[in-house]
Amino acid sequence: MGALGKIFSRSHQAVIGIDVSSSACKVLELSQQDGHLRVERYAVEPLPQNSVVEHAITEVEQVAQAVERAVKRSGTRCKYAAVAVAGAHVITKTIRMPANLNDADLQTQIEMEADHYIPYPLDEVNMDYQVLGPAEDNPEEIEVLMAACRKEIVDDYVAVIQGPGLSPAIVDIETYAMENAYALIAEHMPGGGMEKTVAVLDVGATTTNINVIHNNRSVYSRDHTFGGRQLTEEIQRRYGLSYEEAGLAKKQGGLPDNYQTDVLRPFMEAMCQEAMRALQFFYSSSPFNSVDQVLLAGGCAQIPGIDEMVAARLGVPAMVANPFASMSLASRIKPQMLANDAPSLMISCGLAMRSFDQ
Ligand SMILES: Nc1ncnc2c1ncn2[C@@H]1O[C@H](COP(=O)(O)OP(=O)(O)OP(=O)(O)O)[C@@H](O)[C@H]1O
Numbered sequence: 001m002g003a004l005g006k007i008f009s010r011s012h013q014a015v016i017g018i019d020v021s022s023s024a025c026k027v028l029e030l031s032q033q034d035g036h037l038r039v040e041r042y043a044v045e046p047l048p049q050n051s052v053v054e055h056a057i058t059e060v061e062q063v064a065q066a067v068e069r070a071v072k073r074s075g076t077r078c079k080y081a082a083v084a085v086a087g088a089h090v091i092t093k094t095i096r097m098p099a100n101l102n103d104a105d106l107q108t109q110i111e112m113e114a115d116h117y118i119p120y121p122l123d124e125v126n127m128d129y130q131v132l133g134p135a136e137d138n139p140e141e142i143e144v145l146m147a148a149c150r151k152e153i154v155d156d157y158v159a160v161i162q163g164p165g166l167s168p169a170i171v172d173i174e175t176y177a178m179e180n181a182y183a184l185i186a187e188h189m190p191g192g193g194m195e196k197t198v199a200v201l202d203v204g205a206t207t208t209n210i211n212v213i214h215n216n217r218s219v220y221s222r223d224h225t226f227g228g229r230q231l232t233e234e235i236q237r238r239y240g241l242s243y244e245e246a247g248l249a250k251k252q253g254g255l256p257d258n259y260q261t262d263v264l265r266p267f268m269e270a271m272c273q274e275a276m277r278a279l280q281f282f283y284s285s286s287p288f289n290s291v292d293q294v295l296l297a298g299g300c301a302q303i304p305g306i307d308e309m310v311a312a313r314l315g316v317p318a319m320v321a322n323p324f325a326s327m328s329l330a331s332r333i334k335p336q337m338l339a340n341d342a343p344s345l346m347i348s349c350g351l352a353m354r355s356f357d358q
Pocket residue numbers: 021022023024203204205206207208227228229232247250251297298299300302303304343344
């Protein structure tokens with residue numbers, strides 16, 4: 001059992017959440033006092049183009065340097081980090097085991113069983129499991145959730161955090177980190193999110209992840225190839241800018257007048273189309289045929305007015321995710337900057353919350 005053997009374990013110590021995604025490395029540290037959360041430190045450090053491709057680190061050295069800069073800039077004193085691999089790289093499966101096994105036998109049996117579901121030799125994967133409880137229809141069996149990911153993938157995530165001297169306390173799955181951060185938002189929904197079906201649409205730089213949460217549990221997750229990179233590339237092409245310049249212009253403005261109508265607006269329409277497609281995929285592969293709410297996350301959720309457009313096109317209420325809405329902020333945190341970055345910090349926030357595992 002390697003690093004992924006830390007998905008279901010408790011961290012028992014303060015961890016800094018580190019989201020290594022395709023456009024940036026995002027680090028975030030929270031503290032908790034009397035049940036109240038506070039944002040202590042955060043930093044976002046852009047990554048060179050193509051250093052993380054399809055949720056895998058391709059340029060380990062460059063990414064390690066960006067992680068180191070982000071961690072240093074954040075000023076954290078944490079010694080431990082929580083990172084996540086993408087759900088797409090993880091095989092999860094609920095299996096049944098006899099209830100009377102001791103821990104060692106249970107582990108051996110699970111490994112034997114896992115072999116049927118994992119298309120790689122077992123010595124090439126990291127595996128973890130969690131006992132869910134007795135099987136409902138048979139008290140002599142227990143249900144066990146197992147998760148496995150290729151070592152290659154996990155090892156790189158562990159390698160890039162070691163530059164600034166951090167140890168991996170937790171290697172999580174993005175889907176679970178998102179669910180954790182979502183819980184902070186669901187708290188403020190009527191009924192605390194119970195009886196509600198919410199589609200969290202994380203529109204990042206290269207990937208749009210739809211994570212549908214029903215009764216506060218993730219019931220569906222799927223990646224679609226769509227993201228802000230398309231808008232960046234269109235800006236580069238039209239206005240003759242570099243990748244970095246286009247990325248900055250998007251956030252800071254200063255582009256010619258026709259940008260709004262000729263470039264941004266068509267991208268927003270494409271984003272709505274993609275959201276619709278993602279929902280259709282979900283409906284066609286599940287018993288659901290509606291959702292109560294769309295929650296927009298990821299950097300593209302920062303586009304002014306995108307929530308109204310998505311709501312209008314999909315006919316479902318939509319809002320932009322802010323996991324920090326009820327947190328206090330350390331004085332070193334700039335509130336406006338955090339508010340802007342909030343939707344793209346869902347994963348780092350869900351990871352940082354692993355500090356408070358009970
Ligand atoms: N204010 C803004 N307006 C438009 N686009 C923005 C804004 N802020 C950020 N973006 C875009 O959002 C994208 C980055 O979002 P995010 O940080 O969620 O991506 P990521 O997590 O790195 O990507 P992925 O999840 O696909 O690996 C970039 O394409 C960036 O240009």
